[in-house]
Amino acid sequence: MGLWSRFWSWLSPPEPVVNAPAQAVEGPAPTRSVHRHTRTANRPRPTAHVAVELPAEPSRESASLEAEDEELEAALIYDLTVRCRQLSEALDEEEPDLALLVERLRGEPGDALPQIPAAAQEGLALTVNPDVEVTALVQTFERDPSLAQALLRTANSSYYGFSSPCTSIGKAVVKMGRRGLRNVLLAQIMRGLVVRPGAAFGDMPTEVWAHMSESAPLARRLAPIFGADPEEAFALALLHDAGKLVVFEAASALRRTLRREVQVQDPTLIGRCLDLLHEPLGGLAVLKWGFGPEVARVVAHHHRRPAPKHVRSPLSETIYLADKLELAGDVSTANLEAIWARGRLSGDPARVSELPTDTWSRRALVEAGQA
Secondary structure (H helix, E strand, C coil): CCHHHHHCCCCCCCCCCCCCCCCCCCCCCCCCCCCHHHCCCCCCCCCCCCCCCCCCCCCCCCCCCCCCHHHHHHHHHHHHHHHHHHHHHHHCCCCHHHHHHHHHHHHCHHHHCCCCCHHHHHHHHHHCCCCCCHHHHHHHHHCCHHHHHHHHHHHCCCCCCCCCCCCCHHHHHHHHHHHHHHHHHHHHHHHHCCCCCCHHHCCHHHHHHHHHHHHHHHHHHHHHHHCCCHHHHHHHHHHCCHHHHHHHHHHHHHHHHHCCCCCCCCCHHHHHHHHHHHHHHHHHHHHHCCCHHHHHHHHHCCCCCCCCCCCCCHHHHHHHHHHHHHHHCCCCCCCHHHHHHHHCCCCCCHHHHCCCCCCCCHHHHHHCCCC
16 A cells, blocks of 8 residues: 555544635736746747747547556556657757657656655655654654754644644644644655756746645645545645656756756747646656555646546645646636636635635745645
8 A cells, every 4th residue: 555545544633724715816817927837037048949849738638547546657657658759759859958858758757756765755654654653753853953844834834723833843743633744744855856957947946846835735725615635635736746846857867967968949848848748757756656546646637638527536626726726826817717617627616716815925825834
């Protein structure tokens, strides 16, 4: 049984009451005209424009969407192979370094998946073991100053609602419960996987991480709309773009192999490659990390392309909505009907419209429990 299957198998302490989340909507003309991870303002301008036409979407429905658990890894590899082949045919001579990167991901995807440090794996295992003493959990956080700081910062967020500042790791461990502790650990793990693959990628890695970490508190607060568990939604939002971190890791490895910078004439193509590859790569990554097929399916299909027609997944719907709303960034433009229709979402979009707007700011996201 994978780590994530065990995450859902134990009973945690009652979760604290959450104030209503912020209104966050996607409209036809959001303030952020492009996703943050495809911005090119801080990157060198290409010396020559190369007209490379990449596929808009994979040419067939995802093989992994309906795959059985035991077949999921093979189906994800197949999905990745189809997408990589399409990209390779389009890039080829025009963007040789990007073509090399795609071929590396296509040929040996397992080699490109980063490892979670053993100590972090041990910490996650402790948080899912109901027989572990509180003292063992406290020691896990006490041994790592960065973990201790993250724990206390999260414990003192508005989400957990301490009546007075919490300065005790022991008190924070008891108050937050195992799932809360798991999410602190998971945030630290994912932050540690962010690498700098070179100048061609600019600020993409940190922008992707910012999106993941800011989507998490949104997902937790949107989860009740779909009947999803808030803490599970938080954790999955931290994982949903893991496939992009895999691409950055592979680019870093290619840079070391070439012993030079990865050269990209048109940086906007990096964003398109990320968009096409990150879902199956993310699904493969969370499988490798032991989080199980349920989590892998959500991560591998969080853009819901194509949207499931018959099987409803409250967590998948929550992550889809949180992803869209965090990227929208402008609460004054509302096109919830379009979001609901494209994602085939259940629930009532009016519940998002009724949420207060004062918690959509960056500061409020942190105070709402961002680890």
